[in-house]
Amino acid sequence: xxxxxxxxxKENTVVNHNSGEVKQVKVKKSLHSxxxxxxxxxxxxxxxxxxxxxxxxxxxxTPVQIVKVDYPSxxxxxxxxxxxxxxxxxxxxxxxxxxxxxxxxxxxxxxxxDFKHIFEHQVEHLHKVADMGGIAFVIIYFKKVDEVIIxxxxxxxxxxxxxxxxxRKSIKLETFxxxxxxxxxxxxxxxxxxxxxxxxYFENN
Amino acid sequence: xxxxxxxxxKENTVVNHNSGEVKQVKVKKSLHSxxxxxxxxxxxxxxxxxxxxxxxxxxxxTPVQIVKVDYPSxxxxxxxxxxxxxxxxxxxxxxxxxxxxxxxxxxxxxxxxDFKHIFEHQVEHLHKVADMGGIAFVIIYFKKVDEVIIxxxxxxxxxxxxxxxxxRKSIKLETFxxxxxxxxxxxxxxxxxxxxxxxxYFENN
Numbered sequence: 001x002x003x004x005x006x007x008x009x010k011e012n013t014v015v016n017h018n019s020g021e022v023k024q025v026k027v028k029k030s031l032h033s034x035x036x037x038x039x040x041x042x043x044x045x046x047x048x049x050x051x052x053x054x055x056x057x058x059x060x061x062t063p064v065q066i067v068k069v070d071y072p073s074x075x076x077x078x079x080x081x082x083x084x085x086x087x088x089x090x091x092x093x094x095x096x097x098x099x100x101x102x103x104x105x106x107x108x109x110x111x112x113x114d115f116k117h118i119f120e121h122q123v124e125h126l127h128k129v130a131d132m133g134g135i136a137f138v139i140i141y142f143k144k145v146d147e148v149i150i151x152x153x154x155x156x157x158x159x160x161x162x163x164x165x166x167x168r169k170s171i172k173l174e175t176f177x178x179x180x181x182x183x184x185x186x187x188x189x190x191x192x193x194x195x196x197x198x199x200x201y202f203e204n205n
Numbered sequence: 206x207x208x209x210x211x212x213x214x215k216e217n218t219v220v221n222h223n224s225g226e227v228k229q230v231k232v233k234k235s236l237h238s239x240x241x242x243x244x245x246x247x248x249x250x251x252x253x254x255x256x257x258x259x260x261x262x263x264x265x266x267t268p269v270q271i272v273k274v275d276y277p278s279x280x281x282x283x284x285x286x287x288x289x290x291x292x293x294x295x296x297x298x299x300x301x302x303x304x305x306x307x308x309x310x311x312x313x314x315x316x317x318x319d320f321k322h323i324f325e326h327q328v329e330h331l332h333k334v335a336d337m338g339g340i341a342f343v344i345i346y347f348k349k350v351d352e353v354i355i356x357x358x359x360x361x362x363x364x365x366x367x368x369x370x371x372x373r374k375s376i377k378l379e380t381f382x383x384x385x386x387x388x389x390x391x392x393x394x395x396x397x398x399x400x401x402x403x404x405x406y407f408e409n410n
Contacts, residue, residue, distance in 0.1 A: 056333055058294055061268035064284060079269060082284035089263055093298065095307075098338035100300035128261055133303035 038107045038141040038148075042092070045189030055194060057094030057101060063087055089125050096194065097202065100134035102126060103150070107141035114170040115163050123160055126153040135201050139183070139193060142173055150196050151180035243312045243346040243353075247297070250394030260399060262299030262306060268292055294330050301399065302407065305339035307331060308355070312346035317375040320368050328365055331358040340406050344388070344398060347378055355401050356385035 042059070049055040068081035090104040104122050106113065118138070129136040136153040156171070163169045181196040247264070254260040273286035295309040309327055311318065323343070334341040341358040361376070368374045386401040 053333075056330070056337060061266045061290075061292075062271075063266035064269045064271070064287065066267075066269070066287075076288055079287035079289070080285060082269065082271075082287055083281055084284070085266075087266075095305040095334060095337050095339045098305075100303075100305040100339075102300075125261070128258075129300060132261060132300050134300045134305075 039105065041190050042105055042139070042193075045191040045193065046092070046094075048189040049194060055094060055096040055101070057092055057096065059092050060087070060089070086119065088121070090122050096135065096197065099201075100129065100132075101136075101197070102129045102134055103137050103139055105139045105141075107143060109143050110170075111142065111144060112170040112172045113138075113140050113176070115160055116169070123153075123157060127157050130154060135197065137197075137200075140176060142176075145173065147173075147177075148183040148185075148191060148193070149176045149180040150183060150193060150200065151176055152200060155179045244310065246395050247310055247344070247398075250396040250398065251297070251299075253394040254399060260299060260301040260306070262297055262301065264297050265292070265294070291324065293326070295327050301340065301402065304406075305334065305337075306341075306402070307334045307339055308342050308344055310344045310346075312348060314348050315375075316347065316349060317377045318343075318345050318381070319375040320365055321374070328358075328362060332362050335359060340402065342402075342405075345381060347381075350378065352378075352382075353388040353390075353396060353398070354381045354385040355388060355398060355405065356381055357405060360384045 039059075046055070046057045046059070049057065063085040064079075064082045065085045066079055066082045068079070070078045070080050072078060090102055092105060093100070093102040095101065102125075104118060104126065106117055108114070108117065126136040126138070130153050137150045138153070138156055139148065139150045141148045151171075159168070159171050159175070181200050183191055183193045183196045186192050244264075251260070251262045251264070254262065268290040269284075269287045270290045271284055271287045273284070275283045275285050277283060295307055297310060298305070298307040300306065307330075309323060309331065311322055313319070313322065331341040331343070335358050342355045343358070343361050344353065344355045346353045356376075364373070364376050364380070386405050388396055388398045388401045391397050
């Protein structure tokens with residue numbers, strides 16, 4: 001499975017970590033109308049939620065396999081050989097309204113979300129979280145229409161299983177709109193996604 | 206604050222990531238009587254708990270600030286300059302019995318646990334988790350006596366605050382024995398620490 005990672009200090013490029021191939025990305029399309037990258041917007045929204053004591057949700061560090069470290073005198077340990085590893089779980093987790101919350105964040109240039117953009121073990125992980133009583137979903141940013149939508153893992157899982165059995169290998173934007181909850185934007189936080197979580201998991205049951 | 210990280214591929218050495226200083230560590234003392242490192246034992250125990258569907262608890266990856274990446278043709282992206290970052294939160298989190306669980310794991314050669322071995326923001330993080338209704342504790346391995354003990358963050362926090370106000374800057378093993386819960390060993394998992402969690406957070410209330 002292919003995963004694209006941003007290249008540090010090389011803005012507007014991504015690298016495929018299997019092939020090493022470097023691609024230019026169209027900046028306008030990868031930015032929100034607000035001029036901020038989706039992941040950055042999520043991180044800042046989580047920081048805001050932490051600051052007001054509403055939730056404790058963090059992005060997990062990108063896993064790196066460290067092979068070689070140098071120790072220049074009088075300075076910090078320097079990693080001189082390392083490789084990106086496949087993450088064991090999802091990007092974000094934490095606690096909200098006393099419950100465990102866990103989600104994977106993705107963005108797409110298309111008007112559908114292709115299953116190849118999420119790891120099988122991530123879908124299974126979210127499914128297990130829901131089984132154990134946690135809140136689990138995917139949050140997708142559709143760049144073309146500038147919409148952020150959360151979809152509960154139960155809905156996502158059903159379609160994903162259908163895809164695995166020979167059905168559609170992606171979920172259309174219109175299906176996200178139908179089954180998911182739209183995330184409203186604001187000033188602070190810019191992504192009011194916990195309002196969508198409230199609606200789906202606390203008010204709508 | 207000093208943090209020691211293990212050096213990959215250089216067993217039995219640790220490096221202080223501020224000074225770059227490399228130290229030999231005494232192997233026998235850093236191993237359990239079972240011959241396994243404490244962190245590894247915790248990771249395997251969590252893997253066991255995941256496999257039997259009892260809990261979903263993972264260690265977070267060590268955060269690395271990536272500065273430079275090379276892309277050798279036909280091979281994976283290679284990180285050629287990176288540095289260890291201070292972790293934002295704790296080592297382990299997940300879901301257990303429907304609740305959010307979060308803890309920090311430490312080991313010590315002494316018969317007390319010195320507060321300098323835990324970051325202030327980690328203690329504050331655990332305190333906030335408990336405030337929000339999550340399960341939060343520290344789990345300490347006292348190598349000399351080969352005992353693993355969990356202490357609820359409320360007890361730990363009280364003593365830590367006293368230390369900050371001019372009191373004791375450490376917690377004695379006997380205080381851990383008195384206020385904490387001893388973790389029993391077994392074959393699978395080797396650290397039956399969720400039994401201690403059951404006793405403290407589910408049966409004893």
